[in-house]
Amino acid sequence: MEHERNPKLMEKLKDVIDPEVGASVVDMGLIQSAKLDKDGNAVVEFVPSSPVCPIAFYLASEIKKKILQAEGVHKATVYCRGHAMEEAINKQVNTE
Amino acid sequence: MPKLALHFRFFQMAVIYFIIGGLLGLTFSIPQVQPFTHKSMIASGHIILVFFGWVTLTIMGAMSKMVPTMLGKDLYSQEWAEITFWLMNIGILGYAGLLILEGIAERVYHMLLPAFLANVNLVFVSFIVVGAFSFAYNFYKTAGAKTAKPLEPSIGLTLKFYRMSIAYLLVSLVIAVITILGYTENIFFGLSFASVLWVAPFTTLGWMTLTIMGAMYHLLPMFTISKIPSLKLAGFQFYALNIGIVFTGVAGLFGAKRIIFEGVEVTLLSLLQTIGVVFAGIGTFLFVYIMAWTVVTRKRKDLNVSMRFYLIALVYFTITGLFGVILKTQPGYEFSENTNIILGHGLLSVIGFASLTIMGSMYSIIPMLAVVDLHEKKKKVPEVLTEMYNEKLARLSFWLATIGVAGYIIGLVGDGYVTATLTQQGASAAVEAAVFPFTLLSILFVLILEAGVFLFALNIQKMYGWLKD
Numbered sequence: 047m048e049h050e051r052n053p054k055l056m057e058k059l060k061d062v063i064d065p066e067v068g069a070s071v072v073d074m075g076l077i078q079s080a081k082l083d084k085d086g087n088a089v090v091e092f093v094p095s096s097p098v099c100p101i102a103f104y105l106a107s108e109i110k111k112k113i114l115q116a117e118g119v120h121k122a123t124v125y126c127r128g129h130a131m132e133e134a135i136n137k138q139v140n141t142e
Numbered sequence: 143m144p145k146l147a148l149h150f151r152f153f154q155m156a157v158i159y160f161i162i163g164g165l166l167g168l169t170f171s172i173p174q175v176q177p178f179t180h181k182s183m184i185a186s187g188h189i190i191l192v193f194f195g196w197v198t199l200t201i202m203g204a205m206s207k208m209v210p211t212m213l214g215k216d217l218y219s220q221e222w223a224e225i226t227f228w229l230m231n232i233g234i235l236g237y238a239g240l241l242i243l244e245g246i247a248e249r250v251y252h253m254l255l256p257a258f259l260a261n262v263n264l265v266f267v268s269f270i271v272v273g274a275f276s277f278a279y280n281f282y283k284t285a286g287a288k289t290a291k292p293l294e295p296s297i298g299l300t301l302k303f304y305r306m307s308i309a310y311l312l313v314s315l316v317i318a319v320i321t322i323l324g325y326t327e328n329i330f331f332g333l334s335f336a337s338v339l340w341v342a343p344f345t346t347l348g349w350m351t352l353t354i355m356g357a358m359y360h361l362l363p364m365f366t367i368s369k370i371p372s373l374k375l376a377g378f379q380f381y382a383l384n385i386g387i388v389f390t391g392v393a394g395l396f397g398a399k400r401i402i403f404e405g406v407e408v409t410l411l412s413l414l415q416t417i418g419v420v421f422a423g424i425g426t427f428l429f430v431y432i433m434a435w436t437v438v439t440r441k442r443k444d445l446n447v448s449m450r451f452y453l454i455a456l457v458y459f460t461i462t463g464l465f466g467v468i469l470k471t472q473p474g475y476e477f478s479e480n481t482n483i484i485l486g487h488g489l490l491s492v493i494g495f496a497s498l499t500i501m502g503s504m505y506s507i508i509p510m511l512a513v514v515d516l517h518e519k520k521k522k523v524p525e526v527l528t529e530m531y532n533e534k535l536a537r538l539s540f541w542l543a544t545i546g547v548a549g550y551i552i553g554l555v556g557d558g559y560v561t562a563t564l565t566q567q568g569a570s571a572a573v574e575a576a577v578f579p580f581t582l583l584s585i586l587f588v589l590i591l592e593a594g595v596f597l598f599a600l601n602i603q604k605m606y607g608w609l610k611d
Contacts, residue, residue, distance in 0.1 A: 068526040096364035097294040100510045104517040131214040
């Protein structure tokens with residue numbers, strides 16, 4: 047299935063660097079989808095490089111921070127997928 | 143300054159033991175020192191420092207943090223983990239210290255320490271044993287087969303390795319305790335506490351190697367952004383190696399050390415040993431194949447310092463595996479008996495494989511876990527993990543350790559080969575002069591290795607600086 051990747055959001059996400067690799071989450075292909083509706087609600091789904099990657103918490107937080115800096119974005123929701131602690135990560139990042 | 147998180151304290155102590163154990167090991171290479179250390183209590187103290195202090199504490203620290211992360215839950219009891227940390231450290235320091243003291247008294251001053259110290263020794267051994275059991279209790283309560291349901295099959299694979307490896311640690315300790323109480327003479331092949339830890343496949347293969355394999359099954363794909371070729375194949379590798387460990391372990395404990403080959407009689411025990419060696423060989427080489435495949439098909443093109451350590455460790459693991467099979471044959475055993483060839487094989491496994499893997503892992507795991515801590519405390523997080531240490535120093539430590547291990551082992555094996563050849567030719571008197579170049583080679587390269595370990599320790603300490611307030 048083709049996932050939607052909003053160019054404006056993807057451009058902003060290029061600034062999120064995975065500190066383990068030193069490359070952006072976009073270049074690493076970690077962003078599964080990046081959607082933005084007309085009301086300024088952004089929803090980003092990402093898959094960390096490993097289901098046990100300890101820095102997934104940090105990445106989720108950085109993704110949210112950067113998305114909120116994008117023009118026209120009022121609210122950002124980030125979902126981490128395929129991680130052993132995804133429930134805790136999603137809860138933490140979306141209630142921050 | 144606030145106390146470091148428990149897993150970091152485990153790592154910190156482990157590195158300290160690595161340095162002390164390494165320095166002791168270094169002195170063992172010097173011919174003038176050898177009469178004091180060869181097969182002495184000092185050597186046993188060194189083994190305790192390396193095996194429990196360096197290898198076991200690192201594993202315990204890593205598991206106490208990584209296993210709950212894998213399962214998306216908390217460690218069963220942080221208090222238990224804290225108790226484990228103290229029990230293990232008191233036991234290791236006390237037991238190794240007393241052994242070394244005993245060795246010095248006996249070999250240097252030709253005197254025996256007061257008899258009551260044997261009981262003190264037992265108390266320190268008890269600390270280690272209780273510490274290991276408390277660790278196992280905490281682990282199984284967190285990740286036991288009935289309590290933990292991993293989301294991902296690859297996590298399940300790693301946990302399977304960990305569950306078994308801890309079981310082997312406990313089995314080893316039970317055997318060691320029976321030995322130290324003096325009950326094994328009639329049961330097992332005569333072994334001392336330290337030599338149980340050293341020679342039994344339950345410890346070197348079961349505890350140390352199985353844990354490292356389990357860790358590599360999730361760390362290597364994570365560092366390379368890759369996947370292992372097949373979970374089924376990995377599962378088969380797990381069972382093959384376990385058959386190998388149990389069969390060779392049981393046969394070895396009852397005195398059957400050789401495989402059926404030229405001059406070895408076919409008995410139930412020699413058959414057990416042979417089947418065990420075949421399965422251990424399959425398990426070993428299959429693991430190397432799976433890891434090599436994972437690296438070759440990786441998405442991440444550069445090789446970070448952890449990966450470099452892993453690759454060299456795998457090369458050394460393959461060589462020591464081949465070595466192990468040869469030494470299990472009667473001609474191989476006869477040739478190498480009482481020579482440094484056996485020591486070379488053992489050290490290639492403990493330093494070349496286990497220690498290099500652990501060093502490589504620490505270069506990635508500590509920064510990653512530090513990022514988690516820094517992020518939680520809303521402190522500055524490094525843009526790239528390599529910022530947390532000196533990358534040039536890391537690469538230098540990698541090369542020094544790699545070259546050091548290679549030269550050191552070549553020196554030991556060369557020494558053993560010359561000794562065995564001259565002894566067979568009845569020219570024992572010529573051995574000392576003939577092995578001298580190899581002795582020099584060993585000393586030179588063990589110094590290089592130690593320099594690598596020091597740089598590694600400095601770099602690791604630098605990472606903790608990020609966690610200071």
